[in-house]
Amino acid sequence: MIELTFPLSDAAVRELKVGDPVALHGMMVTGRDAAHKWLIDTFVRKTRPPQGDDALAIEALKPILAGGAIYHCGPVVAGLDTKQYRFVAAGPTTSIREEPYQGDVMQHFGIRAVIGKGGMADRTLAACQSIPAVYLHAIGGAATLIAQTVTRVAAVYKLEFGVPEALWVIEVKAFPAVVTMDSHGHSLHAEVEAQSRAALDRLLKA
Amino acid sequence: MRDLTNDILELVRRTSTDLPPDIEQALDQARDREAPGSAARGALDTILENVTMARRDSYPICQDTGTPIFIVRHPAGWSTRALRGQIREAIAQATKKAYLRPNAVHSLTGKNSGNNLGDDAFPMIHFEEVEGETLTIDLLLKGGGSENVCTQYSLPHTGLGADRDLEGVRRVVLDAVHQAQGQGCAPGVLGIAIGGDRGSAYMASKEALLRPLDDVNPDPALAELEVRLLREANELGIGPMGFGGRTTVFGVKACTLHRLPASFFVTIAYMCWACRRRRMIVEGETVRYSDRSEP
Numbered sequence: 001m002i003e004l005t006f007p008l009s010d011a012a013v014r015e016l017k018v019g020d021p022v023a024l025h026g027m028m029v030t031g032r033d034a035a036h037k038w039l040i041d042t043f044v045r046k047t048r049p050p051q052g053d054d055a056l057a058i059e060a061l062k063p064i065l066a067g068g069a070i071y072h073c074g075p076v077v078a079g080l081d082t083k084q085y086r087f088v089a090a091g092p093t094t095s096i097r098e099e100p101y102q103g104d105v106m107q108h109f110g111i112r113a114v115i116g117k118g119g120m121a122d123r124t125l126a127a128c129q130s131i132p133a134v135y136l137h138a139i140g141g142a143a144t145l146i147a148q149t150v151t152r153v154a155a156v157y158k159l160e161f162g163v164p165e166a167l168w169v170i171e172v173k174a175f176p177a178v179v180t181m182d183s184h185g186h187s188l189h190a191e192v193e194a195q196s197r198a199a200l201d202r203l204l205k206a
Numbered sequence: 207m208r209d210l211t212n213d214i215l216e217l218v219r220r221t222s223t224d225l226p227p228d229i230e231q232a233l234d235q236a237r238d239r240e241a242p243g244s245a246a247r248g249a250l251d252t253i254l255e256n257v258t259m260a261r262r263d264s265y266p267i268c269q270d271t272g273t274p275i276f277i278v279r280h281p282a283g284w285s286t287r288a289l290r291g292q293i294r295e296a297i298a299q300a301t302k303k304a305y306l307r308p309n310a311v312h313s314l315t316g317k318n319s320g321n322n323l324g325d326d327a328f329p330m331i332h333f334e335e336v337e338g339e340t341l342t343i344d345l346l347l348k349g350g351g352s353e354n355v356c357t358q359y360s361l362p363h364t365g366l367g368a369d370r371d372l373e374g375v376r377r378v379v380l381d382a383v384h385q386a387q388g389q390g391c392a393p394g395v396l397g398i399a400i401g402g403d404r405g406s407a408y409m410a411s412k413e414a415l416l417r418p419l420d421d422v423n424p425d426p427a428l429a430e431l432e433v434r435l436l437r438e439a440n441e442l443g444i445g446p447m448g449f450g451g452r453t454t455v456f457g458v459k460a461c462t463l464h465r466l467p468a469s470f471f472v473t474i475a476y477m478c479w480a481c482r483r484r485r486m487i488v489e490g491e492t493v494r495y496s497d498r499s500e501p
Binding site: 074140 | 259265367380
């Protein structure tokens, strides 16, 4: 098990290889479909002017994203009435939906780790090589276990997107994941896809 | 007619936080089949630990508590309008208690209703009047990751060499499992509907997921298909989470529906490892819950 604390250095990222189990520590930001659309439209491609508290939110998020991690997760959160937020269930959501945006978002904010499930494709893999960065696969559905590694909910931005889609700033301790895309161009997902394709061809030949 | 709101709330709590024993046992066996030290085995270790914690603390097994799908079979004399109201109230209460994540999003405005209540299709509720005095409510919580890899083929399918027969069904199902890779939170369960129209087949493929893992299809041809597909899907080697490994699928349940002469659909419902299903049974004054959704 490799212990990683955010923010990550280039050297720490370069040392990671596909298949490495990791335990994550420190601050990270959750962000999924609505968050990526917001980041891309408002700050990366700038097709939409910042509105409301957008500018305030991004200034608070930038230092956490730089060298840090974005976690594809739509949590179940308790304490919504009192704002004494507590993560109850917080497993990863499917990452591939962010493929059109992820590489650009990573480059723009200097993100060094994307956490999710199911893996991502060529554009994200290319960003992992150039930044450098890694894709970390959390265990899909292991929501209670991962929520218990969240020691603190530090802040929430864009809660108007809804609880699952908001950007939650959390502190974690020993959050378990596996490196499945590294900064050297290797992807476990591409490997398994190719192997299972060969197996499918064999099964359909008969 | 009695008010079942609290009983339905308990049905939701159990379904979201406590995995049925047959599913948990299948995951446990899958873990033992993976090589020690492999990512696949690590994933299953984490999954099983998570299942234990969720049950202990009454927390959702997965944060994606999905589309709640209710199938209500009621004797004559029950008001489906009243039952719908009680189910919706129970869903709102379950969301407040954090057994469920607010999951109902307006498709034009993108606004999340905050209480899991959307239009008439959210939660999804099916009513059927049955003989006798027993009311049953089956609940399936169907998450979005696995929902996104559900698929439907129209046969014949030239690319896959799939004709309108069981061999054709076999070919498209294996293709669907390959396409899904780990995205549906493998290892999963497949519900397969052969025939029907596009709409009825999707519903039937989901209802097939309610069958216990160890039941045997009464139709010998379908029983054989289920066994073969289970074996062959695992030969793909996609494994838990798509990490590569021996178990990609741990259940296959198939059914048939009459179809039009012109149509031959094969519909595949993919259910993630967190196959959250429960049955509530009301007989007179007693309410009980069952891990098995059998008649």
